[in-house]
Amino acid sequence: MTRIQSLDSSLSFEKRWVATDMTSPIKAKPRSLGEIFTTFSMLAIQGFGGVFAFIERELVEKKKWMTREEFVEEWSIARTMPGPSALNLCIMVGASHFGWRGALVSLAGMLFLPTLIILTLAVAYAHFGNQSQVVGALRGMGAVAAGMIVATGFKLLSALKVNPLGFKVCAALAVLSFFGIALLHWRLVYVLVVLGGIGYVLAFLKLKDPT
Amino acid sequence: MSEPMTLLMLWTDWFNLFKHFASISIASVGGSLVLLPEIHHFLVAQQAWLTDGQFSASVVIAQASPGPNVMFVALMGWNIGLNAGGYGWAGFSAVLCMIAILLPSSILLFMTARWVQNNSQRRSVRAFKVGLSPVVISMMIAAGWLLATANTESVRDWPLWILAAVATLIVWRTKVHMLLLLAIGAVLGASGLLTAL
Numbered sequence: 001m002t003r004i005q006s007l008d009s010s011l012s013f014e015k016r017w018v019a020t021d022m023t024s025p026i027k028a029k030p031r032s033l034g035e036i037f038t039t040f041s042m043l044a045i046q047g048f049g050g051v052f053a054f055i056e057r058e059l060v061e062k063k064k065w066m067t068r069e070e071f072v073e074e075w076s077i078a079r080t081m082p083g084p085s086a087l088n089l090c091i092m093v094g095a096s097h098f099g100w101r102g103a104l105v106s107l108a109g110m111l112f113l114p115t116l117i118i119l120t121l122a123v124a125y126a127h128f129g130n131q132s133q134v135v136g137a138l139r140g141m142g143a144v145a146a147g148m149i150v151a152t153g154f155k156l157l158s159a160l161k162v163n164p165l166g167f168k169v170c171a172a173l174a175v176l177s178f179f180g181i182a183l184l185h186w187r188l189v190y191v192l193v194v195l196g197g198i199g200y201v202l203a204f205l206k207l208k209d210p211t
Numbered sequence: 212m213s214e215p216m217t218l219l220m221l222w223t224d225w226f227n228l229f230k231h232f233a234s235i236s237i238a239s240v241g242g243s244l245v246l247l248p249e250i251h252h253f254l255v256a257q258q259a260w261l262t263d264g265q266f267s268a269s270v271v272i273a274q275a276s277p278g279p280n281v282m283f284v285a286l287m288g289w290n291i292g293l294n295a296g297g298y299g300w301a302g303f304s305a306v307l308c309m310i311a312i313l314l315p316s317s318i319l320l321f322m323t324a325r326w327v328q329n330n331s332q333r334r335s336v337r338a339f340k341v342g343l344s345p346v347v348i349s350m351m352i353a354a355g356w357l358l359a360t361a362n363t364e365s366v367r368d369w370p371l372w373i374l375a376a377v378a379t380l381i382v383w384r385t386k387v388h389m390l391l392l393l394a395i396g397a398v399l400g401a402s403g404l405l406t407a408l
Contacts, residue, residue, distance in 0.1 A: 044278050045277045046389070046390055047279070048393050051278060053382065073340040073341070076339065076341075076342075079343075080343060081240075081316070081320045082236065084280065084316075085242060086280075087313070088316075091321060100321065103321050107313070111278070111279075113278075114276065114278025114282055117278070118273060118278065118286060121272050121276045122290075125272050136402070140374065140395075140396035140399045140401070140405055141275060142275075142396075143372075143374040143375040143400075144375070147374070147377070147378025147381075148379075148382050151379045151383035152355075152382070153348055153355060155383060160348070163344060165345070170344075170345040173349070174348060174349035177346045177349035177350055178349045178352055181357070187245075188240070188350065191350065195346045199343055200343060201338075207334050209334050
């Protein structure tokens with residue numbers, strides 16, 4: 001009797017532990033393809049001036065499908081591979097949960113509503129594009145969008161705290177990349193190959209083979 | 212959009228259009244905007260399927276509307292279709308161009324992502340992810356910087372700089388909804404407040 005009771009209590013302890021773990025703020029999962037589609041649709045139609053800032057806020061801060069560190073790791077692949085990096089990232093997220101169906105659905109979510117909106121805007125722009133209010137509004141939105149992207153980059157910098165390369169190396173690579181692209185207008189491919197290559201080699205030397 | 216043109220597109224032309232976008236798809240390392248000179252050369256200078264005005268309007272509208280930047284490709288396709296005969300062709304052409312620009316890179320990415328997922332413990336894979344993170348994060352900050360400075364040719368545009376800086380601080384430090392910030396930016400811009408005297 002006591003053994004059963006203790007077994008029972010240990011079971012319920014197990015259950016409770018699992019339950020708290022499931023609801024913990026650390027990690028969640030998309031429940032269905034439909035949730036993937038609506039999530040990406042919603043963030044795509046908000047994403048003025050590039051969807052990037054919205055992907056980070058939605059997937060990391062709100063839905064918690066991934067931690068900021070995981071986001072940065074996935075982002076290094078999405079950004080390096082050919083193709084639009086925001087879409088690349090969404091394909092990777094969709095695929096990691098639901099395979100090729102997830103990849104297709106996330107792509108469809110990212111593109112369907114924006115296509116309808118953009119074509120509507122194109123027709124409207126043909127009529128009103130020359131008005132100074134429209135030009136001014138676009139400039140204002142452009143400035144805000146630029147700020148959103150920079151801010152998202154700042155947030156992601158915090159993920160570098162746990163980077164095995166260490167603070168100094170990370171800072172040197174980041175500062176060099178920024179000056180090269182923003183002020184010296186180096187081509188992105190060269191920055192990726194040269195500075196990214198240095199980062200890769202340093203990381204490779206620092207990490208150990210899995211045992 | 213500026214003055215329209217009329218165009219006769221044969222099925223070989225549609226095929227060439229598809230082939231062009233599909234062939235530059237894999238070359239779009241570092242974002243789709245790096246492809247613009249290449250696309251301009253082909254569509255405007257070489258084939259004359261688009262006018263200069265239509266080309267730049269496509270980029271401007273895509274930047275100003277929600278969704279990924281690559282949507283400018285759909286708009287260019289749309290305009291070519293309009294030139295070739297009307298809304299039916301425009302829709303067909305927009306979808307054709309988007310499939311062409313996305314298919315090759317997405318298939319390559321999908322296969323890579325699967326391999327990475329199955330080999331995530333390999334030293335080379337982990338080194339790639341952590342080694343490139345500082346560079347790709349920095350690239351994003353630089354992209355925002357370039358976007359902020361793209362509209363501002365001179366010091367006279369200081370109000371746009373301040374707006375971008377304030378937006379950076381708010382998004383970085385608070386949870387204020389970003390759509391609200393965009394709306395404020397649009398209203399400020401439309402009212403002419405962002406144009407310094």
